[in-house]
Amino acid sequence: MTENKTITFFVDGKPVTAPAGAMVIRAALDAGAVIPYFCYHPALKPAGLCRMCLVEIEGFPKLQASCTTPVTEGMKVHTDTARVEQARKDVLEFYLLNHPLDCPICDKAGECQLQNYTFAYARQNSRYREGEKRRYNYEDLGPKLFRDMDRCVHCLRCVRFCEEIVGDDNLSVFKRGNETDISIFGSAVVNEYALNIAELCPVGALVSKDFLYKARVWHLKKTETVCASCATGCNIYMESKDQVVQRITPRVNPEVNDHWICDFGRLNFKHINSSQRIHESTRLEDGVPQVLEMDDAVRRLAGILAGAPADRLGLLITPEATNEEIFEFRRLAEQVLKCPHHAYGLVPPEEGKLDFLRSRDKFPNSAGARRLGGLSGLGFDGLRILEMAEKGELEVLLMIYPHSVSKHPGGEAFLGRLAAALAQVQTSVVIDYLQSKVSGAATMIIPGLTHAEKNGTMDNSKGITQKLRRAIFPSPDQLSEQEMLIRVSTALVEKRAGVTLSASDPR
């Protein structure tokens, strides 16, 4: 193998440089040529199955599959000759013979390669006069996927993905020829990456059960953001319609997640509209919850924090928070309150990976917490604060994202201990977007934002700082955690100095 060597070849007469050994399709697409394909995928081994990517190469009597032909010095490739166009038309006609043409009810419509190529290359009228098309049964491939083989183009991206990337052969090819059946034998497709298959499928043959019949893809607003399900920080699109997240799809980043995301991350948006969301600020008065306006709640929080001696205060946040939130948290704790008892997690996060993407660390921003919190010499030692609370040494305890302490190893137990410890604390405040045992035991609750609803940055396990972007808007009177912290700090400084720093509402 020759490394780092580039060669020059010609695509439709235009000189193009490419790494030696690259396949014609890759080099030509990079150079801006248009080549249709089904089976080619940059992350999978070349297969040469679909025959859509045929191109003319001078010196070869037959058209060549550009996905399996490596470029050579001086090679002359033509992607737009009459012969190539004819071959595309012919091959496409074969694809459409048995295709059900059920685009109106197909989830893939709008992002379907077959649909696009049909508009671009196909004959206007079908010459197929043989009545019945080939029919398969619908098949349930397990909890995640659903198969409609009638739509299949036999590109085998699904099977190849399972084999090459996941290392699992539950999905395979059965029978042969015109009866070829892509299916399972015995075990469902349950691997942790199975939903990537629905996306890899260039047509609607393998569809996600979760997204089935949920939305037309052209109605979806795509937001470039990152996944907050673990420390890997996979790059994703959060796709929403009418301010509701409908699905999450991977965004290619070779540094982080390549073309894939895990199924957990892909489905980690169900909490946004769940019944577990905290929607309004409440405060216990004589054991009865009273609803508060957001502004009032933040003002009261400042009052509570100011009312206790600094060494009787406990402040807890978890690496669920963005860098910006951690920064403001630290300013509040260190500069404003001068409170020695603050931490960014109960215990240090786990390290290492579960498999090729998933991290053992279930927090999205441990690296950021380490970087920003570590400057003060403090860090993941919240257990100390929990123990102080249990011993009744704290008057006030502020907890941001307490539901997420369950992500620590043995986290459920921590959640229980934290909730129980609140009985020993006079005033406990929770800022969180999800209810938990802890919020149930707190004396005041302020609703927070999910990762879909705010902007910010987070550092992944490789230390790459990545942008979180707002995909959907929260309710208008909702403040972000960052704003809450800024307001509390500002209010405390103003009170102490007897001046007004903020001329107007920071919003």
Place this chain on the structure above:
Amino acid sequence: MKKHLVAPHGLPETPYRPTAETEKRISTHLANYPTKMAATLPVLHELQEEIGYLTPDAIAYAARVTETSVTHMYSVATFYTMFRLKPVGKFDLQICTNTSCGLTGAGDLVRHCEKTYGVKPGQTTADGRLTLHETECIGSCGSGPCVQINKDYYEWMTPEKLDDVLNGLFQGRAVGRPLPTVHIEPTPDRVVYKDIEKNLVSIDRYIEHGGYETLKRALAMKPEDIVNEVDASGLRGLGGANFPTGKKWKFLPKNYTGPIYFCINADESEPGTFKDREILRRLPHRLIEGAVIAGHAFRATDAYVYMRGEFYEPYRVFQQALDEAYARGFLGKNIAGSGFSLDLKLHRGAGAYICGEETALLESLEGKRGEPRVKPPFPAVQGLFGCPTIINNVETISQVPAIVANGAQWFRARGTEKFPGTRVFCVSGHVNKPGLYELPNGTPLRELIFDWCGGIPAGRALKAVIPGGSSMPVLTADLAMKVNLDNDSMFSVGGSFTGSGGVIVMDDQTCMVGFLARLIKFYEHESCGQCTPCREGSAWARKILYRIDAGGGRPEDIDTLKAIAKGIDGNTICALGEATAWPLASFVRHFESEFAEHIERRGCPLKAEPAGVV
């Protein structure tokens, strides 16, 4: 929405175990290959032999011993037609209804069985005695129609003879043997079939007639010299592609010291071709001798004979010949004291025409579905188990001993400049004397059909000839009278090739639509399904042809058939695309008026029974 069950075949709780003898044979198979997965086909064969069909627990067992998965096993088992996933009757009657057998009355056999035994193809009689199957070419075209009942071939069948055979089997009577088999013409100057009539099956007889002498001389020669001699002889591959053998051997990487595999392609399944079966069952030692010489020439380290699964008898004969050759030291370690070692193992296919394609053969040998690979890399660079591999046809390798013994010039004395030597032409269909004729390349086709084979029976006229196995373009009678049996003449005059040497002759009562319909059904059945033009195009063409044949043709069908052929030709991974497109295009081109008449009259103008269309 109908929900399918997740597990179509539930697995039983207690694991299955075959008998001790079967287990022993399975362990022998497992030792035959560098990977356990490669034993997939033999293991499945053994289990099916024991149980009668492949039960889910047998599949699970096979997955365990080959260290693969049930999914792999089921995926492979469903690819090959010989593996049965449901029980079949006590006698599994498989009637070949492909081209040559169809021309000689296979359709009558099927209709007769349907009437007499009350079963349609694919069904089993109520008493479980008989299952009827229509099958694709089983490589016995010159003695058709041919049927296979369980493991045995019955050739030259008529409805009456078939009843006799079946009644005998039902009553437990042995069928009188030997049964008549294919005719082999004692042509002069034979090389491959030399002395075939002298019964040289046993190693002693073969040695008495000078066998293995050349091997001893060849082992003393420098390997390069043998390669050069074969190259100089101009020997061409006789499986179908006619690629020069010496040139193929020279593609192996130079200064390479790792393993080199040698595969002998005995997957003879091209309709109209039946020459290799006779070598395997009647001259096994000539092939073994050729294989060892060739192996020595290009320094092969391991060799396999990939034999089609339906060849039970040739398998048995050839396996015995291998045992004899090992016992006499012509195979194994340090052959005849030369220091050269070669293991030659027998591998059975399981019913897939596509495995005759060399890279599909390699996949199949590795224990996978027989799906052709993308080339390059060519097998000589990266073949079996990722190592350089040479694949040659049975007949090609059987030519090697004589070339090494007598020299390239001797070989070149016959045949043509570009296609020297003799080869076996398999003549089937409508001739008076169908059979095997070893003749020099370049022999006029007219001479073969009219002089050697005695012309067309019943005083009928010649209508068409497929000159090189069913994949080659068809010739009209006019063209057939002009061409010689070498590729230069065949291509420049007839637009066809000599291919595998299978010559299928059709008389003037043959319906071209019906014949082509049956032929394209074969290619549809045998498409591996990987690439779209072949998978979809063959099925589409078959549907149109059957519709025309049944009287439902439309005027635009002819153009559509031509377009389908064009859409397949050159656009597929392997040559099966051309194998479908060439006959399709050539039949429609040469016999367009007959197709048009068929469409116009809404049926066959000849009032012929559809050829093999059942």
